[in-house]
Amino acid sequence: MVNWRIRQEWEEYDLQSSYADNPFMFSIRLNYGGVFTKFPGRKYIKGKMKYIDGIDSDLFSVHDMDEIMELLDCVEPGKSIYYHFKRPTWDLDFGLYALGCDEDVNHFRSYVYEHKVIEVYTEFWETKLHTYQMSPNPTKIKIHEIPESLCRKSLLLTWSNSGDCPSEEAPVF
Numbered sequence: 001m002v003n004w005r006i007r008q009e010w011e012e013y014d015l016q017s018s019y020a021d022n023p024f025m026f027s028i029r030l031n032y033g034g035v036f037t038k039f040p041g042r043k044y045i046k047g048k049m050k051y052i053d054g055i056d057s058d059l060f061s062v063h064d065m066d067e068i069m070e071l072l073d074c075v076e077p078g079k080s081i082y083y084h085f086k087r088p089t090w091d092l093d094f095g096l097y098a099l100g101c102d103e104d105v106n107h108f109r110s111y112v113y114e115h116k117v118i119e120v121y122t123e124f125w126e127t128k129l130h131t132y133q134m135s136p137n138p139t140k141i142k143i144h145e146i147p148e149s150l151c152r153k154s155l156l157l158t159w160s161n162s163g164d165c166p167s168e169e170a171p172v173f
Contacts, residue, residue, distance in 0.1 A: 003059055006071060007051040015116045018053070026112045028052040032074055032122040036129065042092040044121055057112040061105055069122070082127040088115040096121070096129060 007013055007027075019025040034047020052068055065083050069075050083099035085108050086092065098104045099120060111118060123129070 004052050004055040004064065004068075006068065007053050013051065013053050019116055022056075023113050024057040026055050026057060026115070027117045028055060029117055029119045030068065030122070031119065032069065032072065033124075034121075036092070036121070036123070040093055044092065051117075057109045060109070061102070062100060065099065065120070074122075074124075080125055082123040082129075084121045084123070084127075084129060086119040086121065087111065088118065092121075 013027070015027065028051070030050050030052055031044050031047050032050070034044045037043045037045060050072065055064070062083065066075070066081070069081055075081070084096045085099045087095040087097060088111055089095075097107060099108055108118065
């Protein structure tokens with residue numbers, strides 16, 4: 001069951017009164033059909049914009065984004081769509097995050113309680129951003145040193161094609 005609706009361009013929507021009783025309801029400002037300019041000073045140009053209202057963050061998923069894009073007639077067979085959301089109060093250079101899986105949606109939801117409108121951007125065919133290759137929460141990364149006694153094989157690395165190479169007698173493990 002769909003719990004959201006696409007707002008008409010002429011329609012006004014009072015977020016405060018609509019979401020006052022439910023802190024987990026929100027709207028999306030969907031930017032689609034455009035392209036991102038290069039970093040720094042990134043912008044989203046040549047696109048369209050629609051508001052999606054009445055979204056319940058407990059029920060929201062990436063499948064809703066797919067359905068919205070289908071209703072906007074933006075889906076073609078074989079056409080990949082990449083979704084990115086902008087962290088509220090950040091810019092497009094440093095505030096974009098992937099919105100492509102359940103973990104991304106959970107990260108997205110963390111902003112809904114305090115921000116009732118979240119911006120989402122789309123790219124078609126391929127993404128030129130690195131949001132799909134980076135962790136949405138780098139603090140979860142842990143680097144552990146593995147004791148040599150647990151290693152079964154060693155990898156020998158040496159420098160090449162460089163004027164200040166260490167000698168072959170000083171391998172790097």
